[in-house]
Amino acid sequence: MRHGSVTSVGRGRGRAVGVLGAVAAAAVLVAGCGDGGKDESSAAATKPPAQPVNQPTTGALTEDQTERKDLVGAVKTDWEQAADAAVAKVPDGELVEIELKRSDGVMEWDSEVATSDGTSYDVHVDAVTGQVIRSQVEGDQDNEDRQQLADRLSKAKTTAQQAASTATDRKQGTVTSVGLGGGNGGAAPVWSVDVVSTDDWSKTDFDIDAASGEILRQEVDRD
Structure with missing residues (x-):
């Protein structure tokens, strides 16, 4: 099955500026460690589409x-x-x-x-x-x-x-x-x-x- 391209979402949002920037970056890192380093939107993008149930198939003739x-x-x-x-x-x-x-x-x-x-x-x-x-x-x-x-x-x-x-x-x-x-x-x-x-x-x-x-x-x- 061919999957669509996966878009990687970066955790950093640019260079930290000043103390507040550093704190904000650290908070993002902590949140990332808490969920195993996975971004939910990224995971959803990589999940393959659900397959149809009971899809009819055409068998060969006897x-x-x-x-x-x-x-x-x-x-x-x-x-x-x-x-x-x-x-x-x-x-x-x-x-x-x-x-x-x-x-x-x-x-x-x-x-x-x-x-x-x-x-x-x-x-x-x-x-x-x-x-x-x-x-x-x-x-x-x-x-x-x-x-x-x-x-x-x-x-x-x-x-x-x-x-x-x-x-x-x-x-x-x-x-x-x-x-x-x-x-x-x-x-x-x-x-x-x-x-x-x-x-x-x-x-x-x-x-x-x-x-x-x-x-x-x-x-x-x-x-």
Whole structure:
């Protein structure tokens, strides 16, 4: 901390003239010895200014917050535009999942699109240009997997867009992922939606009932 210049106050006030001058000078010396030789006005001048209490500090972003900031800041194509491009590549396709990722330095929306019979397609959309990078059928699906996915889609009464809108109505921010899960054993499927706040780069996770559209869970990740 830098302090202001200190002004030294002299104890003598000039040359003593006559006896009265000498007495006056001695009195000053005695008074100076009584308080340890310190002049109150000089001491006050050297005292540093009081520091503010509870002064707010700005902390550095965590690794996850930095990653979210970098990802969201580079996006030129939002999730809905990317989803439309992905679905357009699959005849009779419906969006199952989409997530913002960085792959080999390329910003992309990694999406899953399925047909009504549950056949799943892996479609990647460039997050800057909005162009489909590649699209292919998932190679590890069996008949049971397709049936479960078809059932999940048929039980979903709300769309991905409606689920995302419900989430952003509750928490303003940028949607970075939407995915349909669950729906097994007679249970209703659930839309999971991630919303990143550009105020502090936290992420809020939502679970939304895909049948009723109600929010089942909301959790904030500030790391």
